[in-house]
């Protein structure tokens with residue numbers, strides 16, 4: 077599926093191809109919540125990094141999240157790159173150097189109508205804010221940490237690869 081995306085002020089527009097465009101994954105970690113998630117979570121899609129085209133790249137800044145494990149004195153920077161428009165603050169996509177072939181656009185940045193997922197995966201619930209209610213359907217999966225099932229695996233299991 078071809079996806080078109082943009083930030084709110086339209087200084088950045090982008091497009092990419094995605095075999096895994098269902099917005100089924102809700103991440104409740106504090107990074108997603110604070111940088112992205114008004115409802116308490118953010119939604120990542122799976123896209124093909126080699127197809128990414130960007131206009132207005134000069135308006136993009138990259139945030140390396142500060143990570144602090146329990147018992148650690150100092151924080152370290154996550155290797156993951158969170159790309160966002162530095163004019164309007166819209167989060168655009170996440171890129172991890174460990175998986176250079178993948179781009180994870182945030183569903184909120186995508187303008188192409190996305191397919192409605194038949195079920196959801198709720199993850200990193202151990203970082204959920206107390207005020208956030210998990211709105212889980214009967215088939216939904218819930219995880220304190222990360223699920224073993226990747227975004228690609230989920231689409232394969234449900235026969236939804238595009």
Ligand SMILES: [Zn+2]
Pocket residue numbers: 083084085086087088161162163164165166
């Ligand atoms: Zn913008």
Ligand SMILES: [Zn+2]
Pocket residue numbers: 103104105106107108109118200
């Ligand atoms: Zn997260």
